[in-house]
Amino acid sequence: MTAHLNLKPHDVTLQERADGTVLMRSNLPLGSVARRTGDWLDHWAAETPDAVFLAERQGQGWREVTYAQALTHVRAIASHLLERDLGPSCPIMILSGNGVDHGLLTLAAQYVGIPTIPVAEQYSLIPAAHPRLSHAAALARPGLVFAADATPYAAALALDDFAGIETLSAAPGDSGATDLADLLVPSGADITAAAAAVGPETLAKILLTSGSTSEPKGVLTTHGMLTTNQAQIAACLPFLSSRAPRIVDWLPWNHTFGGSYNFNLMLANGGSLYVDDGKPAPGLFDRTVENLGLMSGTISFNVPVGFAQLVRALEKDTALRDTYFADLDMIFYAGASLPQDTWAALERLAMEAGGKLPLITTSWGLTETAPGCLISHQPAKGAGIVGVPMPGIEVKLVPDADMRCDVRVRGASITGGYLDNPEKTADAFDEEGFFITGDAMRLVDPNDANRGLRFDGRLSEDFKLTSGTWVRAANLRLDVLSALAPFAQDVVIAGEGRDDVRAMILPNRAAIAAQGWEISETAGILRCAGLEAELAQRLTTLAGSAAGSAGRVCAAIVLAEPASIAEGEATAKGNLNFPRFLSRRAALVARLFAPESPDVIHILH
CATH class of the missing domain: 2.30.38.10 (Luciferase; Domain 3)
Incomplete structure (x- = not known):
């Protein structure tokens, strides 16, 4: 049913070595690779000047910027950036999240060889997370700091880390920041030589690793890395060139998937990126539903929990379903494996909406x-x-x-x-x-x-039990998450140096509330008789299919406190720092493994 996409089959070669290692390569040709990201913008501004490139919500509709407008703004901003002492050793730090101005500034900097370092907006908006922001500032030593709206970022901009550094904002208010609007009129500086000097080895951005195992590191990301990756994707998905793609997307641009893969996928293929200012989080998913009802995408990117929430919304709203699937070529999940029931529901809904299946992939x-x-x-x-x-x-x-x-x-x-x-x-x-x-x-x-x-x-993430048996914790965590959906937001697997495996469950309170169950909280543990019975039954079923002790959860507790970004338990992307999580909650781990603990859900085997 995906024949309309003209997909290329996998074609790889394996080379086995005498030492047991194996090399794996694709036999597909790579195709042409752009020299720099600015080449894409130049091309589409000439080929499809009136096509929408970037858009964000504005009132009841969208603020849309065409490719021709984007190039004009990018070249003007770039002329001003060249007049400042910016470069690889003095980048632009971007504090705020996805938006048109964020995108234009990023491309203007890249156009003339100035790297940006986008950081998670939570680092600025959550005061307790300011040490993470300070770490990033000390690492990058920025020469310019951008916040789309200076008011909510005032506390972050007042940090000593940014003393004496120019602030740029699209809504400066009375902050004293330079108004981005002032940079939309060309400065008179000639950007020709600087733009021509940008090539594959030029630094395009510095992306911070998640910090899920250590302090975030700054990944040096060149133009050649970004342009090569888009050529690789195009070689595998030729339907991208048959019509301009379009996405309604929330995935954050400080993360490589949203900011490099998705953003550049639109730019490289003359596509349109409509910024979704919602996300699959409490109080924000309704905004995503609203945005998806306003604009059909040809590709849908999300994480598995987002698709699970989307399925429930699509089943209740046939108009939303028809809009969502109207032009859809591909459903792309990332971050974790997509539960099979969610996969099946998406296929069923697609057939009900239009009688054709998109490619569901990762x-x-x-x-x-x-x-x-x-x-x-x-x-x-x-x-x-x-x-x-x-x-x-x-x-x-x-x-x-x-x-x-x-x-x-x-x-x-x-x-x-x-x-x-x-x-x-x-x-x-x-x-x-x-x-x-x-x-x-x-x-x-x-x-x-x-x-x-x-x-x-x-x-x-692997660890050993006292028996010497290895526990593949990452795989087991995904199995448990799938088994407990939608009641578990996340799971931490514990048991290193102990006799068996146990789980700490971070609950999905919205799903629990929908059941009408009565809950209480005591010393960091959430108690709910209905929930505990449901989890015990599901974990018992899962344990029955386990091949041995390493794949069997013997007990669990439900935690009252969510993972804390400020305390380093979670990254801005939502990934858990498991060592930090277990260390900070050592007392709860002890209760989880305590004999006959009344707080523990014991699993029957």
Whole structure:
């Protein structure tokens, strides 16, 4: 049913080495690669000047900026940026979230070789998270700071880290910040030479890693990394060039997926990016539903929890369903595996709406990989397969005795290292120059490499029980999350150095409230008889399918307090820092493993 997309089948080659390692490559041709991101803007401003490039909500409709308008604004802003002492050692730090002005400033800086460092807006808006912002400022040493609206960012801009640094804002108020509107009139500076000097090796942006295992590192991201990655995606998904893509997207631009993959996917293919100012979070998802009702996309990007919420909205609103699926070519999930019931519901709703299936797929990569490395670009029957290498990427698989492979990658879209951190840079690559990702994967079918690879957890999250048995915590966490949907927002797996595996559940309060169950909170634990009975039944069912103790959750508790960004338990992307989480909540971990604890949900086996 996806024949209308003219998808290319997987075509890869495996090279087995004498030491047991395996090299995996795509046989698809890469195609042409742009020199710099500004080439895309120049091209589409000439080819489709009146097509919408960027848009954001304004009143009951949208503030839309065409490609011709975008180029005019970008060149004007760039002329002013050149008059400031900015460059690779003095970048522009962007504090606020996704928006038209954020996008124009980013492209203006890239147009003349000035890198930006976008940071999570939570670092500025949550006072307790200001140390994270200070860490980023100390790392990047910015020469200009941007906040779309200076008022909500006033406390962050007042930090000593930004003393003496010019602030730029589209809504400066009485903050004293420079008004972005003043930069929309060309300064008179000639940007020709600076633009011509930008090439594949020019630094485009510095992206912070999530900080889920250590302090965030600054990933050096060049124009060549970004342009190569878009050529790789286009080679795998040729329908992108058959009509201009369009997305209504909330994924944050300080993150590589939203800011590099999605943003540049539109720019490289003459597409339109409508900024969704909602997200799959309490109090914000209704805004996403409103935005999706106003504009149909050809591609839908989201995380699995977002698609689960979307399915419920689509089932209740046929008008929304018809608008959502009207032009849809692809549903793309990331961040975790898509539960099979969500996958099936999306397919059913698509057929009810228009009688054709979009491609439901995913990709895999990291901040250090620009980000796409693997992609599943042929129809699959279910979730979990992250695909095959994109053209120009070499994947090195280092198997263990159980054929679980340590994944390493090499290619033009891979970073050369971290900002001012030679030690971490050296540690990140093996002796052949392959980037060590820390992820584990398996071939779906060892006899057919074209079936692709399946994600098999983060190597750093594995731990041993007292029996010496390894627990693949990342995989088990995904299984538990799927089994407990929609009542679990997230799960932390515990048990290192103990006799069995137990779980700490971060609840989805909205889903619990919808059941009408009565809840109470005591010393950090949420108690709810109806919820506990439901979770016990589901975990018992899951335990019945486990092959051994390493895959069996024996007990669980439901936590009252959400993960804290300020305390380092969670990143701005929502990823959990598991070591920090378990350390900060050591008392609750002790209660989880205490004999006969009344707070614990015990699982029958």
